[in-house]
Amino acid sequence: MNSNNTKQPSKFTRFLRNNAALLLLIFCVLAITAVVLAVTLSKNEPVVPDDPVAGKPEEDKPSDADKPNQPTTQKVNVYFASPLQYTGVGMEYTFGPDNIMVYSQTLEHWLTHKAVDLKAEAGTAVCAMFDGTVTKATQSYGTGYYVTIDHGDNVVATYQSLADLIVKEGDVVKKGDVIGYVSDSAEYEFMDGPHLHLEVTVNKEYVDPMPYVNGEKYRTVEVAV
C-alpha cells in the first residue's frame, strides 16, 4: 500500500517533469496573448474618447464667441409708397430753376405747379406715403380739404383736394394709413377733374414728389432683430 501510495504521486510528478517544457510554453503563449490584448485595448481606448473631446470644444467655442458679436438691431431701408392707385398724371411738377410753366384749365393761365396732380376716380383712398404726424388738417377755397403730414427728417407732404377730413392735427399715422379720399374739392383745379394734388417739401423747399410716389426714396432705419 505504501509503495502504491508513493508510486502514484511519483507518476504525476514524472508527468509534470516530462511535460514541463510544454506546460511552460502554453503558459507563455497565454501570457503573451494576454499582454498583447491588454496593450491593444489600452491603445484603442484613448483614441475613441479623444475624438469627441477634441471636436466638442471646437464646435462650442465659435458659437459661444459668436453670441456677443451678434447684433440686436439691423438697418433696413423703408421706402416711401405711392399715396394712391392713380390712373394718370395731370399737371406735373414744374417748379424749379428752369421755371417751366404749365397751363391751368381752371384758372386759364400759365403757372408754375409746385406739386403733382395724380388723377383717380372720386372716392379713391389716399394713404400716407410714410409714417408721420399730421400737422395740418383743414380746407381752403382754392385747395379744398387738405392734410399736411410731417414724415420726419424734414420731409413734409401735403395731400390736397380731398373729399373730407378723416384725420386731425396731432394724429400719428403709419405708412399706408388712409388719410382721405380723392375728390375735386380744389377749386383752383376744378376743371382737371378728381385728383390728388400732392406737394412735398424737403427742408421747406419744394421738390418733385414723383420719386416719392414711385417708391424711389427711402429712409434707413434700425429695427430690432
Ligand SMILES: [Zn+2]
Ligand atoms: Zn395741382
